[in-house]
Amino acid sequence: MDNLGIVFGLLGAALATFLAGTGSAIGVGKAGVAASGVLAEDPSKFGKVLIFQLLPATQGIYGLLVAFLILSKIGVLGGDPNISVVKGLLYLAASLPIAFAGLFSAIHQGNCSVAGIGTISKKPDQFGKAILLPAMVETYAILALLISMLAVFNIPGLNL
Amino acid sequence: MAVVKMQQINICALRTKRKSIMEALQRRGVVEISPLEYDGGVFVKEETSQHRSLFMKNSASAARAYEIMCRYFPEKTSMLDMFKGRQPISADEYYKAVEKTKEIMRDASEVIALDKSLSDKKADIAKYEYQIEALVPWKNLDISMRFKGTDSTAAFIGTLPEELSYEQVLMLLAQQQPQLCPFELEIISSTREMTCIFAVCRAEYRDMLEDALKKIGYATPAVVSKYPPSQRIEQLNGRITNLNNEIVKTEEEIKKYEAQRDSFKFMEDYFIMRADKYEELEKLVNTKHTFFLKGYVSEKSAIQLKRYLAETFDAVVELSDIPNDREIPILLSNNKLAQPVESVLETYSMPKRFEFDPTGIMAFFYYIFFGMMFSDAGYGLVMSIACGIALLKFKNMEEGLKKSVKMFFFCGISTTFWGIMYGSFFGDAVTVIGKTFFNADWKFPALWFDPIQGTNSMTLLMFCFLFGIIHIFVGLGISGYMSIKNGRPLDAVYDVLSWYLLVGGGILALLSMDMLKSMTGFTLPPIFLTIGGICAAIGAVIIILFSGRGSKPVKRLLKGIYGVYGVTSYLSDILSYSRLLALGLATGVIAQVFNQIGSMAGGGVIGAILFTIVFLIGHTLNIGINALGAYVHTNRLQFVEFFGKFYEGGGEKFAPFKINTKHYNIKEDIKNG
Known part of the structure; x- marks a missing residue:
């Protein structure tokens, strides 16, 4: 049971990828459905609706990012896999902000993107404004990413 | 860096010259015509909707004919066509083509008629084929059905x-x-x-x-005929063969019009232009022999236009300044570096007539913030080079697109700069390639520091907040400048200086406490705590006393206290700049992830192939996602945090009467200019 540290660490990496990724998948999926509807009417809007569809995709990438950082710190990708249980749990805790903020913000950003796609299907010239509203939701994913990343960066330096 | 000064232009000329004057104005595209009030009496306004719908119909049929011709003689298209812009033609060419209008439109309707008969024939064939299909089960019946x-x-x-x-x-x-x-x-x-x-x-x-x-x-059965089914099938097959022959013939006939393809394209534009012109005509007033036009023109082009119209068309042109209390259409003028960002401002809102045009200051922060978020020398170079090539290669690029491409060119330069500061070139590609393939310890050194290493990220976070504070304070400063300019210097003290004192003093006080030492790594001497505290207190008092001015005493005080509560919004505004760090780190770390995945197969030929593939796909993806992120969040910082402090907007964009075509751009002859 001495190796539980790496188990918790890996659990954290898995949570970050899986929850944030799930959120992005839901968000991108919703936006994609709406985007296809617009394309059926006007294929020339492809570039614009694609951007809207991609907006909720970032949370999944943030999750991947944190997961990757954790993997490299706990030694799964080579290096020393002997980390203490406390540090393992710390990594698990560090993954939680991006996991949950990613999950929920991506879903709601997806909803917002759907509405934005509706806006530009009627008023293509309002692209700049329409794209800003879903971006507001992303702020909280970025804040979560920041905390997760700062935590992961600084955990190895702790004397535990 | 300013809203361009507009003048009112009044033109009076002979009605016989109306057509050529309107065309000249349309080609120059510098005048926004505004509707003249209708006076009655000898003045008449022209009703043009009938003409306009006729022109739109003609334009649509020319477009249809062009589309049909493209089916047989497709134009070469490529992904890069969006950069090409409209093809320029000279006024001479334009008039030459216009002379043939009748002929071309006759050909266009001919082509459309041919195409219609073509589709009729195809429909017939489909009908017969359906009948045959229905008859096939009855083939063995040797009498009529x-x-x-x-x-x-x-x-x-x-x-x-x-x-x-x-x-x-x-x-x-x-x-x-x-x-x-x-x-x-x-x-x-x-x-x-x-x-x-x-x-x-x-x-x-x-x-x-x-x-x-x-x-x-x-x-x-639904399909019956008086002939036995097998005979009927033969008949129908014969008809289909005939129709197919006719289709080939008709197609040959359509193909004869190959040379007209571009003329059709031109006609589509020409009639749109005429429809536009007639729409503007409604704004004029006419007498029996003269007409009057009122409009806006920028001061810069006014004199030249006046001389041109007077000399060429014997028109009476009158220029006058517009009274200060009237709104004017807004045209912005900025230097080369700032001008591309105008389109970002435009997506938010145009400034009002006497409002400060923030484009220049915004451009400065825009490029810096974009670079910090995208933060990779390799990506920046890719972006700048791609935009640079597009700018050089496609000279006719549409104005709006050109602005965007230029903007990303400058953003790319800033990105490269920050990439060098952070030591990021396609992530850590240099180190990874060195280690994997050459067993060497290469490095792309950071000029400033690598934010991923150790506690550097905390230092950078502090700098991000610093940039944020500067950005917000500049915004506040503009607000104060506007107050002073509008003759209300006290407003600047109440609304701007008070916040400078409160927020600035608060930050000073915070920095001199031990609490933040672990984050910043330094503390200011205690004297700053006192200074900061006093400043903040003065600021808070000013806000409490004056932010509710204009209300009754009790309400005023309550409003004032509520005003101080606004400090939380400053706090969240400043924290919002942490995205500069977060997105910058995201770009770098994702790039590293791809490099690491690429190097997993080790050195050697197979490793090199895998690395190349992963490198290309991965970094393309990363550029796409992070450029989008950087663009959107730079806009956000400008729109929410920066504009929130001072900008009102709501101006109407200058929309001159000009050529709004799809394919061609008619250039005014140089001799006329």
Whole structure:
């Protein structure tokens, strides 16, 4: 049971990828459905609706990012896999902000993107404004990413 | 860096010159025509909607003809066409083409008619093919399908549902009607969907047999002819062959108009232009021999336009300044570096007439913030080079697109700069390549520091907040400048200086406390705590006393106290700049992830191939996602955090009467300029 540290660490990496990724998948999926509807009417809007569809995709990438950082710190990708249980749990805790903020913000950003796609299907010239509203939701994913990343960066330096 | 000064232009000229003056104005595209008030009496306004709809119809048919021609003679298109812009043609070429209008439009309607007959023929073929398909099961029937029997017999030709054999049909009939009249049954063909039968009985039993048959699902076929089916199929096949020959002929005929393809394209534009012109004509007032036009023109082009119109058309042109209390259409003028960002401002809102045009200051922060978020020298170079090539190669690029491409060119330069500061070139590609393939310890050194290493990220976070504070304070400063300029210097003290004192003092005080030492790594001497505290207190007092000014005393005080609560919004605004760090780190770390995945197969040829593939795909993806992120979040910082402090907007964009075509751009001759 001495190796539980790496188990918790890996659990954290898995949570970050899986929850944030799930959120992005839901968000991108919703936006994609709406985007296809617009394309059926006007294929020339492809570039614009694609951007809207991609907006909720970032949370999944943030999750991947944190997961990757954790993997490299706990030694799964080579290096020393002997980390203490406390540090393992710390990594698990560090993954939680991006996991949950990613999950929920991506879903709601997806909803917002759907509405934005509706806006530009009627008023293509309002692209700049329409794209800003879903971006507001992303702020909280970025804040979560920041905390997760700062935590992961600084955990190895702790004397535990 | 300013809103361009506009002048009112009044033109009065002979009605005979109206057409050429309007065309000249349209080609120059510097005047926004505004509707003149209708005075009655000798003045008449022209109703042009009929003409306009006729022009739009013509434009649509030219477009249709062009589309048809493109089916046979497609134009070469590529992904890069969006950069190409409209093809420029000179005024001479324009007039030459216009002379042939009648001829071209006749050809266009000819092409459309030919195309219509083509589709009719294709529809006929489809119809015949359907009929043949329906007749095929009846091929073995050697009499007409309309045959109903002779004088003494009754015949039934029709289908039964499902696949049935002779015996099964007899059995079904027996079940329905045990005492059925004598009859003769023949199965013509049988498929899974239906069975085609021919039945005959004596005339007097007609109703009885029909009844029985209907009970087991008998139906008469939809397609019948007076000829036996096999003969009919041959006839139909013959017709199809004929039609196919005719189609080839018609297509040949359409192809004869190949040379007209571009003329059709031109006509589409030409009629749009005329429709636009007639729309503007409604804004003029006319007398029997003269007309009057009122509009806005920028001061810069006014004099030249006046001289041109007076000399060429003997028009009377009057320029006048616009009274300060009237709104004018807004045109911005900025230096080369700031001008591309105008389109970002435009997506938010145009400034009002006497409002400060923030483009220049915004551009400065825009490029810096974009670079910090995208933060990779490799990506920056890719972006700048791609935009640079596009700018050099496509000279006719549309104005709006050109602005965006230029903006990303400058953003790319800033990105490269920050990439060098952070030591990021396609992430850590240099180190990874060195280690994997050459066993060497290469490094792309950071000029400032690598934010991923150790506690550097905390230091950078502090700098991000610092940039944020500067950005917000500049915004506040503009607000103060506007107050002073508008003759209300006290407002600047109440609304701007107070916040400078409160927020600035608060930050000073915070920095001199031990609390933040672990984050910043330094503390200011205690004296700053006192100074900061005093400043903040003065600021807070000013806000409490004056932010509710204009209300009654009690309410005023309450409003003032609520005003101080606004400090939380400053706090969240400043924290919002942490995205500069977060997105910057995201770019770098994702790039590293891809490099690491690429190097997993180790050195050697296979490793090199894998690395190249992962490198190309991965970094393309990363550029796409992070450029989008950087763009969107730079906009956000400008719109929410920066504009929130001072910008009102709501101006109407200058929309000059100009050529709004799809394909061609008609250039005014240089000799006229």
